[in-house]
Amino acid sequence: MITGPSGVGKGTLIRALLERCPGLELSVSATTRPPRPGEKDGREYHFLDPREFDERVGQGEFVEHAVYAGHRYGTLRSELDRPARGIVLEIDLQGARQVRKSLPAATQVFIAPPSLADLRARLESRGSDPPEQIARRLEVAPTELAAQEEFSCVVVNDDLDGAVRELVDLAASMCAPDD
């Protein structure tokens, strides 16, 4: 599972990781946040309304779920049933703590920014969230960064190619070779 503050570049790193590691697949999370322009239901997220999200939580369909910056996010059990060599979860700190309990064998990676100022600059320049969302995401970032020592592996995203290499090496060490 891959965790780190919003804006740190998890999405870009994960896309690069999946391109380089055939057989690794991304778990598509469910969320109640509205889609961003260009996002498609079932591809970036399963977009659910809050009532359906609650119902599915009640039916035990989630491995983990959390509220992040005012919206709900969670990993559906069905996403982990894929016949893949490895499944990547991109989840927040609260979700990571839940998965650590329920799936203790999962590799836990934390992606850290070079600095908080760098994170702020990235969140502001990517322009995908309204100012209120950026503020909420920056508010929780110090708590998230303080928790990085809970993770078995920390990758600092100061150089994209270097960070991708670290992730690919990690994935290679986790995945058994094909028969």
Ligand code: 5GP
């Ligand atoms: P965004 O709204 O930017 O796509 O995601 C916001 C945060 O929600 C990110 O830090 C991301 O890691 C987290 N997130 C995405 N999917 C899940 C999930 O399934 N469970 C949890 N707990 N967090 C998630």
